[in-house]
Amino acid sequence: MKATRNTTAKTAVLEVFEKSKTALSHTEIQKQLNDVCDRVTIYRILDRLVNDDIIHKISNLDGTVKYAKCNHSHQRVHIHNHAHFSCENCHEITCLESVKPSYIMPHNYKVNEINFTLSGLCPKCLNSNI
Amino acid sequence: MKATRNTTAKTAVLEVFEKSKTALSHTEIQKQLNDVCDRVTIYRILDRLVNDDIIHKISNLDGTVKYAKCNHSHQRVHIHNHAHFSCENCHEITCLESVKPSYIMPHNYKVNEINFTLSGLCPKCLNSNI
DNA sequence: AAAATTAACGCAACAATGTTGCAATTGATT
DNA sequence: AATCAATTGCAACATTGTTGCGTTAATTTT
Ligand SMILES: [Mn+2]
Ligand SMILES: [Mn+2]
Ligand SMILES: [Zn+2]
Ligand SMILES: [Zn+2]
Numbered sequence: 001m002k003a004t005r006n007t008t009a010k011t012a013v014l015e016v017f018e019k020s021k022t023a024l025s026h027t028e029i030q031k032q033l034n035d036v037c038d039r040v041t042i043y044r045i046l047d048r049l050v051n052d053d054i055i056h057k058i059s060n061l062d063g064t065v066k067y068a069k070c071n072h073s074h075q076r077v078h079i080h081n082h083a084h085f086s087c088e089n090c091h092e093i094t095c096l097e098s099v100k101p102s103y104i105m106p107h108n109y110k111v112n113e114i115n116f117t118l119s120g121l122c123p124k125c126l127n128s129n130i
Numbered sequence: 131m132k133a134t135r136n137t138t139a140k141t142a143v144l145e146v147f148e149k150s151k152t153a154l155s156h157t158e159i160q161k162q163l164n165d166v167c168d169r170v171t172i173y174r175i176l177d178r179l180v181n182d183d184i185i186h187k188i189s190n191l192d193g194t195v196k197y198a199k200c201n202h203s204h205q206r207v208h209i210h211n212h213a214h215f216s217c218e219n220c221h222e223i224t225c226l227e228s229v230k231p232s233y234i235m236p237h238n239y240k241v242n243e244i245n246f247t248l249s250g251l252c253p254k255c256l257n258s259n260i
Numbered sequence: 261a262a263a264a265t266t267a268a269c270g271c272a273a274c275a276a277t278g279t280t281g282c283a284a285t286t287g288a289t290t
Numbered sequence: 291a292a293t294c295a296a297t298t299g300c301a302a303c304a305t306t307g308t309t310g311c312g313t314t315a316a317t318t319t320t
Contacts, residue, residue: 005287005296026277038299043278045297059191061245063307065277085239101231101246108253109215115191115247116231123238135267135316156306168270173307175268193278195306 004052009037013045014054014069023058023066023084023093056080058093061119066093081114087122094122134182139167143175144184144199153188153196153214153223186210188223191249196223211244217252224252 016024016032024032026046030039046067049055055069070080083099086092101116146154146162154162156176160169176197179185185199200210213229216222231246 112250120242121240
C-alpha cells in the first residue's frame with residue numbers, strides 16, 4: 001500500500017462529504033468546491049477515497065453515479081453492504097445503514113460485493129405530495 | 131397507451147436478446163446488429179422495450195448499463211424484482227430469477243422498485259480460476 | 261388496393277461523463 | 291534544505307446518451 005497524501009483538494013472534498021447528509025455526484029461536488037481544483041482532480045480524489053474505503057460508490061438505476069461517506073466510517077474499514085434509497089422525486093440518495101438484505105444464492109457463485117438500491121419516495125417527498 | 135409498431139429494427143434487436151443468455155449493453159447490441167439501423171435507433175428501441183416491460187435495464191456498479199429479456203417474459207408483465215449477478219472477471223451479467231432479497235424498511239418510505247446486484251465470480255470463472 | 265395517419269427512422273449536432281499522457285507542483289520524508 | 295514520488299492542471303480524447311427535424315414506412319381507414 002502506497003502512502004496517500006493529505007492535499008488541500010482532498011481535504012476540501014472530504015469537507016463537502018462531511019457537510020452533506022446525502023450521496024453526491026461528481027458534478028455536485030464540483031459545484032460546491034468553487035474551482036478549488038480541476039474536475040479531473042476530483043475524479044482522481046474520488047477514486048482514491050473509494051480505494052481507501054473512506055467513501056463508497058453508488059450506481060443508480062437512472063445511470064447516475066454518486067458517492068457517500070457513511071456514518072459508521074469512523075470504524076477502520078468502511079463496510080457498505082447496506083441498502084441505499086433513491087428518491088424518484090427529489091433524486092436524493094441516502095444510505096439506509098440499518099437495511100441489510102437477506103438472500104439465498106445458488107451454488108458455485110462467489111459473492112464479493114452487493115449493491116442493493118431501492119427507489120421510490122423518500123419521507124420528505126412522501127409527506128409533501130399529499 | 132400508444133400503439134407500438136413492429137419494425138424490422140425492433141425485430142432484429144429482439145432476436146439478439148433471444149439468442150443471448152446474458153444481459154447486453156447498447157454497444158454489444160450494436161455490434162451484433164451489423165448496421166441494421168442507426169445507433170440512435172437502438173437507444174430508442176431499448177427505451178420502448180423497457181417501457182413495454184419486455185426487457186429491463188440493469189445498472190452496474192462499474193457504471194455500465196445493460197439490458198436483459200428474462201425467461202419469465204412470456205407472462206403478461208415482465209417483473210424484475212430479482213437479483214442480478216455481475217462477474218468481476220468476464221463482466222457478464224445474468225439474471226438470478228430465483229434470488230429475491232428480503233428486507234425490512236424504516237417507516238415513511240414508499241418503495242416502487244428495487245435493484246439488487248451481486249458481484250463476484252460466476253460459476254464459469256470460478257472453475258477456471260483454480 | 262390506395263390513401264391517410266403518425267410511429268419510427270437516419271442524420272447531424274450536441275451534451276454529459278469519464279479517461280489518459282505528460283510536464284509542473286507540492287506533501288511527506290530524510 | 292534537499293529529495294522523491296504522489297498529486298495536480300491542462301489539453302486532448304473516448305464513450306455514452308440526447309435532441310431536432312425532415313424523411314420513411316407500419317398500420318389503419320377509406
Ligand atoms: Mn457505507
Ligand atoms: Mn426480469
Ligand atoms: Zn425525495
Ligand atoms: Zn465470469
